[in-house]
Ligand SMILES: NC(=O)C1=CN([C@@H]2O[C@H](COP(=O)(O)OP(=O)(O)OC[C@H]3O[C@@H](n4cnc5c(N)ncnc54)[C@H](OP(=O)(O)O)[C@@H]3O)[C@@H](O)[C@H]2O)[C@@H](O)CC1
């Protein structure tokens with residue numbers, strides 16, 4: 001298997017698109033973050049902060065009505081859409097039309113961080129995917145419930161028809177090993193024993209780019225591309241860390257990177273941010289919310305490297 005290490009050389013040879021100096025915020029890219037819930041409202045904030053710190057010009061958050069006002073206050077740079085909630089704490093289907101209307105103005109769509117009610121989330125994803133065809137789509141955390149085998153929860157109204165859902169190069173899935181285990185019906189140990197094979201197989205099975213996260217993160221594209229990243233430290237293994245990463249990737253994609261490039265740069269920046277925070281605070285005890293603020297300086301350093 002031919003694996004490309006995501007190191008300085010790889011990144012230097014794969015420069016991120018830069019906005020024109022006379023561009024406006026729309027030109028810098030707009031990401032829609034569908035995230036958070038009554039019990040995990042912070043996920044929306046972590047992801048949306050990641051979007052802006054990665055350099056996108058605009059972020060819209062769709063989050064649980066219950067916490068929307070708090071989220072808006074905590075991130076005044078964001079537009080916040082309050083989503084009606086299901087009894088299970090997910091987003092009710094009635095919100096789909098509002099999110100679908102935004103599609104022409106959105107460059108990248110992230111769904112899943114901190115969402116509850118896997119059934120409602122999977123149905124929401126299924127409803128939004130066709131409306132966002134041609135946009136860059138990142139499915140994380142609860143949104144990966146769409147992939148669960150039929151014999152497992154959630155019970156979808158109809159079996160998933162991949163041909164109609166049109167998973168393609170424009171969809172990135174970001175499972176950790178546990179989520180990959182849940183989605184594939186394999187054991188977590190089986191996944192971690194050979195993450196390259198697991199990511200590659202999943203990318204082909206779902207016809208999507210797959211970033212299988214862990215101390216070693218493997219990115220596989222359906223076309224055969226395979227990358228790995230082993231930086232960072234154990235301090236990154238903390239609740240909300242993946243939400244920040246998903247937001248950083250969405251921000252990079254919104255500002256013009258392909259999803260493969262956004263994933264590769266995103267995991268490298270996330271790991272480097274962890275290393276910066278470990279230097280400042282020690283390896284254990286820094287917070288996921290501190291990750292995004294490290295990104296602009298790292299981008300500047302890496303762009304000049
Ligand atoms: N929880 C919190 O306090 C906070 C959470 N936040 C955010 O919430 C989101 C969910 O995070 P989490 O931590 O709630 O769910 P996590 O453990 O990632 O499981 C996800 C899925 O993986 C599955 N799965 C896992 N291991 C498995 C295995 N060995 N084998 C098989 N399956 C396994 C697991 O299945 P289950 O264990 O339920 O059967 C479940 O389906 C995420 O965005 C996070 O950042 C933050 O906003 C901050 C506060």
Ligand SMILES: Nc1ncnc2c1ncn2[C@@H]1O[C@H](COP(=O)(O)OP(=O)(O)O)[C@@H](O)[C@H]1O
Nearest residue numbers: 176213214215232233236237239240241242243
């Ligand atoms: N030991 C480790 N060393 C380096 N990075 C790690 C380590 N453990 C986890 N990570 C990274 O931290 C992030 C954790 O994301 P995730 O498991 O989705 O957390 P959460 O869902 O709680 O936000 C991933 O990007 C993963 O690659």
